[in-house]
Amino acid sequence: MLYWEKGGTWKGDLVGGLAFFSLAFRFLGQVAPELPWAPPLGVGFYLGGWWVLEGWLYRRLRRRRSLFVAAFFALLAVEFFRTIAPMGGVPWGSYSLGLSHWWLVQNTADVLGERGWALVVLYFGCLLGLLPLKAFASGLGNRFLALGMIFLAIVFGFPRGAPMQSGDSLWTVAVQANIGVDEKHARELEGGGPPSAIEIYERQVEWTARALAAHPSAELVLWAETMFPFPMVPLDAEGVMRRPWPGSPDEVVPVEHLHHFQTEVAREVFAGQATPPPWLVVGCHFYQGVSEESGIWSPRTSEVVAFDPSGQMTAHAAKMELVPFGEQLPLGGAFPGAGALSLSVFGSFGLLPDFDQPNRPGPLRVHGHDLGVAVCWENVFEGVFRRQAKRGAEAFLVLSNENWYGLSEEMDQMVAATQYRALETGRFVIRGTNTGQTVLVGPTGKLLESIERGKAGFLAVSLPMIVAQHSTPYLQWGWFLLPLLAAIGLLWALLDPIFHRE
Numbered sequence: 018m019l020y021w022e023k024g025g026t027w028k029g030d031l032v033g034g035l036a037f038f039s040l041a042f043r044f045l046g047q048v049a050p051e052l053p054w055a056p057p058l059g060v061g062f063y064l065g066g067w068w069v070l071e072g073w074l075y076r077r078l079r080r081r082r083s084l085f086v087a088a089f090f091a092l093l094a095v096e097f098f099r100t101i102a103p104m105g106g107v108p109w110g111s112y113s114l115g116l117s118h119w120w121l122v123q124n125t126a127d128v129l130g131e132r133g134w135a136l137v138v139l140y141f142g143c144l145l146g147l148l149p150l151k152a153f154a155s156g157l158g159n160r161f162l163a164l165g166m167i168f169l170a171i172v173f174g175f176p177r178g179a180p181m182q183s184g185d186s187l188w189t190v191a192v193q194a195n196i197g198v199d200e201k202h203a204r205e206l207e208g209g210g211p212p213s214a215i216e217i218y219e220r221q222v223e224w225t226a227r228a229l230a231a232h233p234s235a236e237l238v239l240w241a242e243t244m245f246p247f248p249m250v251p252l253d254a255e256g257v258m259r260r261p262w263p264g265s266p267d268e269v270v271p272v273e274h275l276h277h278f279q280t281e282v283a284r285e286v287f288a289g290q291a292t293p294p295p296w297l298v299v300g301c302h303f304y305q306g307v308s309e310e311s312g313i314w315s316p317r318t319s320e321v322v323a324f325d326p327s328g329q330m331t332a333h334a335a336k337m338e339l340v341p342f343g344e345q346l347p348l349g350g351a352f353p354g355a356g357a358l359s360l361s362v363f364g365s366f367g368l369l370p371d372f373d374q375p376n377r378p379g380p381l382r383v384h385g386h387d388l389g390v391a392v393c394w395e396n397v398f399e400g401v402f403r404r405q406a407k408r409g410a411e412a413f414l415v416l417s418n419e420n421w422y423g424l425s426e427e428m429d430q431m432v433a434a435t436q437y438r439a440l441e442t443g444r445f446v447i448r449g450t451n452t453g454q455t456v457l458v459g460p461t462g463k464l465l466e467s468i469e470r471g472k473a474g475f476l477a478v479s480l481p482m483i484v485a486q487h488s489t490p491y492l493q494w495g496w497f498l499l500p501l502l503a504a505i506g507l508l509w510a511l512l513d514p515i516f517h518r519e
Contacts, residue, residue, distance in 0.1 A: 239298050415446060
């Protein structure tokens with residue numbers, strides 16, 4: 018605000034946006050240890066332009082509106098629109114993310130959510146911006162301050178029912194096998210390769226056996242994102258599964274073989290371990306069948322898959338929000354240089370950024386309950402959880418594999434986002450991760466149980482079910498506050514100068 022009032026231009030806005038988003042995503046430096054500055058800087062350039070748009074909206078509004086009004090609506094409009102576009106948006110690094118532990122947030126986020134609290138931060142932040150400019154002297158600042166305090170008081174006292182537990186729960190074990198990038202790099206330096214799919218599977222089975230030995234009455238076992246290391250196919254698939262493989266010819270497997278294999282592997286997890294066996298919910302890469310003669314690669318998704326105690330796949334849901342440049346490219350990769358960029362990503366991660374986005378959301382029916390699901394990046398998208406809660410999710414499972422980012426602040430930010438999702442939906446949420454942070458969050462946003470990050474282990478908890486009909490004020494109408502005000506701000510900035518031409 019001070020910069021804008023002193024005549025700052027779009028160039029400064031761009032530098033500010035570049036710096037802000039580079040710092041917000043500095044944990045991405047873990048992905049490329051040889052060039053730790055490159056990934057965060059790339060995100061800075063990708064998202065920094067939003068700050069230029071903020072400045073443009075502000076200057077249009079400022080022609081006829083007060084400093085506070087112009088800044089507030091310009092900032093909130095961009096805060097919303099960057100979360101939905103391009104490529105599904107980037108909700109990471111919201112103005113309210115760091116407040117998830119605050120008692121006032123935990124007593125009001127079931128009404129406002131993360132989005133609404135971003136509005137609150139912007140509102141009072143813009144008021145603070147008036148102080149150096151002595152705008153409070155006119156009394157306008159005091160009136161805005163009083164209005165903000167009244168709004169918070171109304172939200173704090175807004176009547177709503179406590180989350181109603183159904184009386185049922187699932188005794189759940191989340192396996193954290195801790196198979197990290199550092200371990201893979203160490204093996205490569207010693208002359209070996211990264212752990213094979215069989216080795217990853219055996220590690221998961223080993224820690225599952227330990228968990229079930231300690232908790233033989235477990236009803237549900239969770240494996241994190243991609244920790245079911247074998248390719249999976251739907252039961253109605255035909256033909257073959259074909260996928261590229263770094264430095265080798267394409268891998269081609271008949272889907273009939275995979276149908277049998279995935280059932281036997283799921284059944285083998287609990288062989289001799291528990292009676293009756295629990296359900297198994299895993300994160301995996303899911304492939305569609307293609308004709309062997311076609312030579313094309315199988316369409317691929319990141320999915321959450323449920324196996325019943327007999328090892329039969331009963332349900333699966335696809336990841337709906339994909340990571341920009343990691344799992345998808347702009348324009349679906351239809352631009353010059355997309356091929357080279359895809360191969361660069363493929364060389365670094367062994368995956369092409371060409372995941373499908375089918376309309377196959379949760380919740381999943383598991384052990385007689387409807388469980389909402391989310392995969393890693395989806396954890397920061399409130400809509401993924403909101404829509405499943407409205408479809409009757411009784412609790413949520415988040416399967417995540419964040420070992421690319423080390424034991425960095427990324428894990429704390431993910432947990433903070435999970436706290437907001439629990440508050441917004443009024444449901445219990447368990448995070449099952451590979452390296453951390455594996456936690457159980459209650460519907461009041463409290464961290465109820467956790468295990469140490471960066472170490473192999475398991476979290477065994479009772480996962481209570483909330484009645485499917487329970488709806489928080491956020492689910493009913495609170496989620497719409499930021500989009501509504503953002504639309505007003507954008508239209509105001511576009512139309513106000515037109516209607517007031519002299």
